[in-house]
Amino acid sequence: MEKPKISIVVAAYNVEGYIEKCLESLIAQSIKEIEILVINDGSRDNTVNIANEFTKRDKRVRVISQENGGLSAARNTGINHASGEFIAFVDGDDYLDKSMYENLYKKIIPGNIDLVVCGFKKIWLDEGASKLREKEYYFNKDLLNGDVLENFLCKHDEPFVVAWNKLYRTEIIKENELYFENRAFFEDVGFMPRYLYFCNSIEVVNEALYYYIQREGSITRSYNPIIDESLVNTMNVLKTF
16 A cells, blocks of 8 residues: 555544444545554453454554553554654544545645644534534634744643644654653643644644534543643643753
């Protein structure tokens, strides 16, 4: 198989009710030169079996299993296995518009751009996985005026912080060893500013193309004492950097 244009890293932990919809939306992407790296992070449910079925359907899908290490560890494994010129991150309980990566790719290629960001839709589900409500979020382009890194640290909004509504240059991540360093929370806040430091140009696709699922029992929904610890860790990562 020729080298993929985009490596899509899917972090999957106990998402048996969601991973099928996620992977269906990835194999249906209108840009075909992709690899889909499903990092099974020690799931104890049926996640890995569902993902393995997709490897039989589509040779672009690979499943890599590891012991549970958390979202950051799963993404880092994906970075190490990525062979595409560009890389993207997806959480295994979310799904995407089928035009997402083609739209981002079309923006990143012509001007030798280092980062492309799009909007997203937050979708709230009840316990039976029925949609309760949804809301669209768009990247605030004003944050690209002036010192982008300073804007990120002082005024960032959710579309700027999260890792999964973006397309990155794999080379920038690997050459500068920009891994996700945190546990459970704020892993994106620690990763993004370090990427931005090495990033010379940013483009925006003003469409909500990623569907971010809010479900009962997911890590960000309930208060957890790890939150405070993660915030301290993240600030230390940034200070050290």
